[in-house]
Amino acid sequence: MDKNKILAIKGMNDILPDTSGQWEWLEEKVRSVMSRFAYRNIRTPIVESTHLFVRGLGDVTDIVEKEMYSFEDKMNGDALTLRPENTAGVVRAAIEHNMLYDAPRRLYYMGPMFRHERPQRGRYRQFHQIGAEALGFGGAEVDAEMILLADTLWRDLGFTQGTDYHLEIGSLGQSAERKEHRTALIAYFEQHQDVLDAEALRRLHTNPLRILDTKNPAMQTLVEAAPKLMDYLGDASMRHFKSVCQILEANGIAYTINPRLVRGMDYYNLTVFEFVTPHLGSQGTICGGGRYDDLMAQMGGKASPAVGWALGVERVLELLKELKLQVPALAPDAYAVIPDLENVQRVIPVLQALRRASISVQMHASTTGADGNAAMASFKSQFKRADTCGARFALVFGADELADNSVSVKPMRGGEQQTFPLGDLGSLISFLKN
Numbered sequence: 001m002d003k004n005k006i007l008a009i010k011g012m013n014d015i016l017p018d019t020s021g022q023w024e025w026l027e028e029k030v031r032s033v034m035s036r037f038a039y040r041n042i043r044t045p046i047v048e049s050t051h052l053f054v055r056g057l058g059d060v061t062d063i064v065e066k067e068m069y070s071f072e073d074k075m076n077g078d079a080l081t082l083r084p085e086n087t088a089g090v091v092r093a094a095i096e097h098n099m100l101y102d103a104p105r106r107l108y109y110m111g112p113m114f115r116h117e118r119p120q121r122g123r124y125r126q127f128h129q130i131g132a133e134a135l136g137f138g139g140a141e142v143d144a145e146m147i148l149l150a151d152t153l154w155r156d157l158g159f160t161q162g163t164d165y166h167l168e169i170g171s172l173g174q175s176a177e178r179k180e181h182r183t184a185l186i187a188y189f190e191q192h193q194d195v196l197d198a199e200a201l202r203r204l205h206t207n208p209l210r211i212l213d214t215k216n217p218a219m220q221t222l223v224e225a226a227p228k229l230m231d232y233l234g235d236a237s238m239r240h241f242k243s244v245c246q247i248l249e250a251n252g253i254a255y256t257i258n259p260r261l262v263r264g265m266d267y268y269n270l271t272v273f274e275f276v277t278p279h280l281g282s283q284g285t286i287c288g289g290g291r292y293d294d295l296m297a298q299m300g301g302k303a304s305p306a307v308g309w310a311l312g313v314e315r316v317l318e319l320l321k322e323l324k325l326q327v328p329a330l331a332p333d334a335y336a337v338i339p340d341l342e343n344v345q346r347v348i349p350v351l352q353a354l355r356r357a358s359i360s361v362q363m364h365a366s367t368t369g370a371d372g373n374a375a376m377a378s379f380k381s382q383f384k385r386a387d388t389c390g391a392r393f394a395l396v397f398g399a400d401e402l403a404d405n406s407v408s409v410k411p412m413r414g415g416e417q418q419t420f421p422l423g424d425l426g427s428l429i430s431f432l433k434n
């Protein structure tokens with residue numbers, strides 16, 4: 001390979017036309033579900049002030065400590081960061097535009113996020129999230145709504161609950177409860193310091209809860225026997241958790257309670273949840289979220305409860321592939337075969353009329369030969385193109401047809417060739433649409 005060739009950055013992928021159709025298909029499914037739940041789209045910048053994430057996510061989280069793409073704006077020295085997630089950005093925008101002044105808001109977003117992680121299947125440096133945030137809602141019914149929203153999407157995509165994915169749910173309680181648990185946790189880990197790895201030792205007094213999230217196999221037994229936060233929850237937190245669970249049960253959502261569910265950001269409280277699939281190995285979490293009642297105030301806004309989730313688009317697409325679920329391939333309805341270049345001028349207005357009637361048409365176009373002149377490919381190779389592009393029909397604008405002011409329509413997957421008049425396109429349009 002030419003060593004001067006410029007390549008994409010490691011962990012950042014091109015999404016080429018052969019797969020972008022699947023992305024668009026997924027995005028369409030998402031828009032449909034979001035609109036059925038009355039969630040509205042929000043689009044915030046990809047670059048934010050570094051400070052936003054440090055304050056929003058917590059400065060001893062994995063993301064802020066080691067995964068952010070941060071840089072200095074050379075023009076003015078500002079500290080900037082490519083967004084590693086979008087809850088902080090959405091909350092910033094909500095505060096900045098006073099979006100909650102008259103009513104709470106249900107919002108969703110889609111877009112690229114950036115984290116400097118070790119690239120592997122299901123883990124990239126530029127990846128894509130689709131997220132939902134309900135700002136200004138404190139009731140357990142909206143925690144449940146959030147989960148129902150994601151679950152509706154899984155079903156629309158063709159996933160089966162239980163075998164393809166399952167829900168894990170837990171509660172982080174409120175800060176006083178977490179404080180009490182934290183004290184117990186530190187005491188417990190201090191008694192077992194010999195088993196802790198370097199990272200755990202470093203976090204012992206800064207963020208001991210994150211030790212529970214370790215992927216180190218040598219620490220698993222220790223972590224499993226650690227004091228559980230859910231045992232420290234008071235009545236109000238427990239009631240909130242139970243009412244979320246009740247709504248899930250009443251709506252056919254199976255779940256397992258995971259008392260050790262720790263999410264990657266510090267902003268969560270009460271309900272936390274993850275949708276996990278057994279089909280993607282250690283990158284099996286396809287969606288994670290929870291309640292973050294303290295974030296709005298922490299970001300300088302008026303205190304308002306909130307709940308949200310984000311799903312990993314690449315992982316969801318991987319799962320679709322793994323399960324061999326059919327994603328319809330993109331193909332035009334028709335391919336225009338134009339054997340003689342001099343007829344193109346006459347054909348294009350016909351194609352335009354078809355497109356205005358919502359029929360998708362791919363036009364055969366000329367190529368420039370060695371002599372510098374444009375020419376149309378042979379009839380046979382034009383037909384081959386019509387076949388490989390997946391069109392259902394070939395529209396043949398041959399010299400004979402045009403002399404007769406008509407077009408021949410050849411169904412590509414069996415059926416008789418038929419001729420239609422060009423003078424009145426009504427019969428052609430209705431044939432192509434059926």
Ligand code: ATP
Pocket residue numbers: 085115117122123124125127128129263264283285286287288289310311312313314315
């Ligand atoms: P993990 O434990 O796998 O690192 P996380 O807790 O860091 O996940 P969140 O920050 O909650 O993940 O992001 C929500 C979802 O975004 C994840 O459940 C996952 O599906 C996806 N995701 C997170 N990081 C990546 C990544 N680097 N590449 C691809 N998808 C990702």
Ligand code: MG
Pocket residue numbers: 062264
């Ligand atoms: Mg992570």
